[in-house]
Amino acid sequence: MSQRRVMRSVLDTSLLLQMLFSCFSSLYSSSCELQERFHLNGMHKTGDVILGGLFKLHFFAAEPDLSFTSEPQQPDCFGFDATGFRKAQTMAFAIDEINRNSDLLPNVTLGYSLYDNCLQLRIGFRAALSLVSGQEEQVTLEENCVGPPPVLGVVGDYTSTNTISISTVLGLYKVPLVSYFATCTCLGDRQKFPSFFRTIPNDTFQVRAMIQILKRFGWTWAGLLISNDDYGIHGARIFHSDMGPVGGGCLAYTEILPWGDDPAELRRIVDVMRKSTARVVIVFAHESHVIQLLGEVVRQNVTGLQWIASVDWTSVAVLQTPDLMPYLGGTLGIAIRRGEIPELRDFLLQIRPDLHHNTTQEKYMVNQFWENTFRCRFEPPPAGWAEAGGELCTGQEAIEDVESEFLDISDLRIDYNVYKSVYALAYALDDMLQCEPGRGPFSNNTCAHLQKLEPWQMIYYLEKVNFTTTFGHQVSFDENGDAIPVYDIMNWVWLPDGRTKVQRVGEVQRSAFKAEELTLDEDKIFWNFESKQPPRSVCSESCPPGTRMARKRGEPECCFDCVPCSEGKISNMTDSMECTSCPEDFWSSLQRDHCVPKQTEYLSYYEPLGICLTFTSLLGTFICIVVLGIFIHHHSTPIVRANNSELSFLLLVSLKLCFLCSLLFIGRPRPWTCQLRHAAFGISFVLCVSCILVKTMVVLAVFRASKPGGESSLKWFGAVQQRGTVLVLTSIQAAICTVWLVSASPMPYKNTQYYNDKIVYECVVGSTVGFAVLLGYIGLLAILSCLLAFLARNLPDSFNEAKLITFSMLIFCAVWVAFIPAYINSPGKYADAVEVFAILASSFGILVALFGPKCYIILVRPERNTKKAIMGRGKGSENPI
Template identity: 85%
Template sequence: MNQSKVMRAFLEDTLLSLMLYSCFSSAVSSLYSSSCQLQEQFHLNRMHKTGDVIIGGLFAINSFTDDLDLTFTSKPQLPPCYGFDVLGFRQAQTMAFAIDEINKKSSLLPNVTLGYSLYDNCFQLGIGFRAALTLVSGQEEQVTLEENCVGTPPVLGIVGDTTSSNSIAISAVLGLYKVALVSYYATCSCLTDRQKFPSFFRTIPSDAFQVNAMIQILKHFGWTWAGLIISDDDYGFHAARSFHSDLGPAGGGCLAYTEILPWGDDPAELRRIVDVMRKSTARVVIVFAYKGHMINLMEEVVRQNVTGLQWIASEGWSAAAVLQTPHFMPYLGGTLGIAIRRGEIPGLRDFLLQTHPDLHHNNTDGNSMVNEFWEHTFKCRFAPPPAGWVEAGGELCTGQEVIENVKNELVDVSNLRPEYNVYKAVYALAYALDEMLQCEPGRGPFSNNTCAHLQRLEPWQLVYYLEKVNFTTTFGDQVSFDENGDALPIYDIMNWVWLADGRTKVQRVGEVKRSAFKGEELTLDEDKIFWNFESKHPPLSVCSESCPPGTRMARKKGEPECCFDCVPCSEGKISNTTDSMECTSCPEDFWSSPQRDHCVPKKTEFLSYHEPLGICLTTTSLLGTFICIVVLGIFIHHHSTPIVRANNSELSFLLLVSLKLCFLCSLLFIGRPKLWTCQLRHAAFGISFVLCVSCILVKTMVVLAVFRASKPGGESSLKWFGAVQQRGTVLVLTSVQAAICTVWLVSASPVPHKNTQYHSDKIVYECAVGSTVGFAVLLGYIGLLAFLSCLLAFLARNLPDSFNEAKLITFSMLIFCAVWVAFVPAYINSPGKYADAVEVFAILASSFGLLVALFGPKCYIILLRPERNTKKAIMGRGSTK
């Protein structure tokens, strides 16, 4: 039956039942009628027992009905029911047993006898709806009413219905009158809506919890890519909604596909669904359907030979024996199923053994279910005495044969699951009724602190107490209802084992439950699980492999959320967990490892004494210092020679000392920068070079003064360039640079700095100049003195002297200026340690230029041409020119 037929049948039954229910409603709303006439009486399969208070029940005793042709030109008839379901009958008998057991207890409902009226719904909404309205309206053709509607209604509450669709329709109507409906099998999560279903309760967990249990199983085994197949009804649609809202990266995965099993099990649609399963990469398939749908689906799976799948079964087919056959088990072996909690009901087996029509009290109307059970199961019909029980073939059935057959068909109580929920539902109603009847007058929960009375019980009063029920079964399970009418959920996890000899066993391998204190708990005994794969291990069912540490997940555009690429973390970022969504940046002084899975300290870079460049510069600096010492020694040794005396020996000695300091100050630029080296390096460099250049400047000025003194009237100029004046000038010029350095160090001192701008993965140690202005003034002052020296030397280059030192000074200053002019752009554009190397090179180059240009020719004459180191040679050469 498709959904349109279901809706049509529901509307037909609703309209018809409104007439039937007029008795019940008019008794509540009208004070002017003295009687109520039953408009219609349905003849349904039932089982009845009288009592002070009657509890109704709806069970699926017959499995099938024939569709009727609804023309609406004549009164619709009830469709015939057939296909007797022994399990449904056992559930009805369990309710009868629970009521019989309660009546025998003195501690529960003393002095009150419970009765029952149980109806068969034939698994059909229309029949179930008729049965429910028959329960609440009663079967009396005419009811005489008192002015205040005194009297107990036909039933105080109903145990049922079997399916979610039936329960939705029935509870929607019964909720208007606050008649309690306690279902033992309806799992649709939509029934938790208290606005629509204010009087609905259930002892089976909702689909929302069942879906959550399945998601926990998926997460437990790392299955992030699963297929979902649902039945075309409320049971399936609401489950799919829960899956799509709960299953995702946060929930553990996503769905590869969602397929809907049609009501009519259309062969073409089934072929398409199985084809999708065959082509999908998902190895886990969740099926939310009933066993009837699964039989048709599995036939197509076998036909297309789709193997290698891990099935997860909803409670609708997780215990279906009809699927546990050699025909299906090669495909369904290893199935993990969510099953209703198995319980134990002491005494039920003995009660079931007594289930047979009484030969002396033939109550065929009140117990038509029992008669049908015997006729269906044992092919016997009840005939009036003395014929007794007669087989279809005409032979008599002995009592012993009947009892043996009952043992095989009905009394297997080793796997009580729906029956256990029926048992808890009956006891929940009984405990609520007991609590209601124990109310003390004047302290009741109703208006004016009144209590309910046995002679005037109303269904809505029972609902109040049902919401507060809390008891423990003999099996040890706590039963109570939350604000949505749901009991504390618990499910068994079942595994389908395919034994080597071809037999099948369904074993319990765990449970999932929710407690008030610990929340949801999944317990699995993995050693007991049978896996229907060659590896004998859980399969891998993922859309994308897990991203290892060092990578992050990047979702694939246009594909489900659990399909992603693993993108390596960028430089400087890491991920140290599997399936990381983002890469995290390393701290400032750390960098990512080559695997990008942890941070390592950054490499440090500075001009070191241990690297080739640092060694070369250090060696050159020491070589220049050594040469200065050698030259100084030569000059001291030959201080009395004319060439040394003619070139102002005192300034020459001071110049050699300053050049030696220039060579040594370059060593301050090599090695890890420290505060004292940063502060000292530029000060030492600036003062040493100003001392050097000021000596050259004074020497040049002395040369010009001597030339002027050689002319008539120029003798007076020499008094300004005596030894004291020369020393004073050098000291003053050097003091100016010292003052510049002092102001710079005090106002904005250079400090060590960790620079990460040049290289992200390295820390470049350098000295931050502190004040660019101070550094520029220092260099500018040196440049000014050098320019003046060069200018004066250039003017004095052609003076008539046999050994004119002005030429050497001019050449040395040109080298000096060229080096430092080239230094500025090179220094600015050199990163990190290379800036220090450029500055050291400039210091060494300019120092060597001065040393060689000024002292090279003199040392040549002193050491190699001593004949030219005489006063006569110097003066003579000058006169020849």
């Protein structure tokens, strides 16, 4: 703040404090003397009840010379505002209309005191103090400087900054202030501003209306320019709190328009606009700031922007010119709801200067009005006109035919709010005067009296005002003194012939659920772009399904990267904040936009590996059946009868079972297949190995029996003992399987650990100990058979079947020793395939090693299938096997 502004603030404060305490007299005096009079432009009309008004009748005020050694001079106003004068006259018309209405305030005449604020806080503040203190030189009161103020309510002020200061002081006196244009949300604080009301929605609703427009067209990246005052700063706070990923987007920049003419600051602001990627610019500022800004925009030739205008400059005629349409064409603005006031134009046409009877201030304003509005004088001139130095009109044009801003009532918005504000005060006063004695709302059920009305009594009735204007609009106030929220949406149209117009394209209003409802006729909107379509204004393009938004560090919230969802997660909507995990049995699609059932994996009968193993298993079973048939057909031959043909038959049956049990490992695991596969495998192989073990023991017994004194060894290896031994050894395995199945049975299991996108169906063994005991028992019998056969390998050639047993057991042991690490390291279905391969390999090894040579002799060399050939001894005897 400059030193000049500081000095002015100090001196103005001193003067205002003097005014506040000007009612000074002795304890026994009944009058107060006014210590200072302000020289204000005003209009007055007497009445039973006086209403005050504050209006912008001039644009500027001359800065007086400041000094701490003398009282500051009062400023002079210049730059007459015809529309502001029309607003003041609208209040005068409303009061005149009420006075002529026999149904509203009968027997009561309203008067007014209207002052010019020159768009300056210090002048508006002085005008407000004049309204509550009066301008009389001496005021007689009932008590020492105590009594009601001259006005019962005030309509105004124009700006939020002025209204905040004025309402703070009027609130101390409990004088109601009904504003027609102050939108700052802060004024809704009933603790700070208990006597404030307004007929215009607050800035929160205005900002949310703008955000609704941003959402409607997908504009998530916008620039914000605000004025350096309460109006702009409070508006910026609402924008920042309501915008975001949830609210609809974020702001590319927030710039504060400077006070006064600061070319350097304006150049910087426009340069930021020009370089930004945001194509949408929100200007939440007063008319004067916007005019300064657009001057620099034109100088730098910044085009291609979509402007969104706040209430304060949406309907400003000076900006709606063909020269500015290349820059401002297509602007969408928030506007006060339009209304109509019948007979207002006729009232305005009746205004005539009366230089003999008007006050000095009224003479000045009327003179300013006619000079700036019509540029001519009456013919014939009014009384006293020549003495005032007025010049006559040179033409005979009727005033009704003159095009002027003052007489244009086709688009009444702020004026309509003034009209509603006056009527709100009138209806409150009417309700107050209709109070029945003894049923009043005040202490002891008292009512207000016309002879002694207090402004604070008006506040009570204003809070309950509810009426409908002649145009059909409802007027009422909520608990914060705010009006019913509704705005018009306006569009600046650039016509083909170069002319401009501002047309209504929609509205936004509060719904029953207290949410903003935007209604737009998009077909009527003019877009100032080559495509004639809404522009695209985003910091980052939308993230498609299958990705999530990842904010860029150090940048606003709507600036983000689109990161693909990781495996197993999806996003099925645009601009998803996070990816969600798929259910357990599902996996993400390749596009990561939906979940698909996971692929299932198990050793199937329909895949090549399963088909090969199934075929090999059936082939081994078939070979076993063929060999068994051959042996049955040749059961009486020596080679079949040798070494217990019954064990051979049993061994072939067990091998067939081994081949068949491998089929239980193929196909989707079921509870019964998981339980049966290992039990069948374990019992079948124990039966097989037991037969081999007994055959080996028989070989050794026969060899010992051939030696002198060894005949007794054969009695321990008769047919019954052989069957019994096989049965006992197999029963032990059956017991192991039973205990295992009962205690911890193998069950199907959906394994998701091997692959993320697959479900591997497998059988868990249930008890690792049980499985290890089962395999260990088979291995023990196999090793024992291998050792015994190895001991019998050097027996005479007639008994060389021990060599075949040794060879078959070596194959068996080698297969199962290799099986263990391969099984442990094979995932999923390949573990089952390894186990099936081990079963088939070991089974084929035993089948080929033990029965291959015998089948060869039976089928190919039948001449060797004789007892003599098998029992043959001596030199040159041929090995039959």
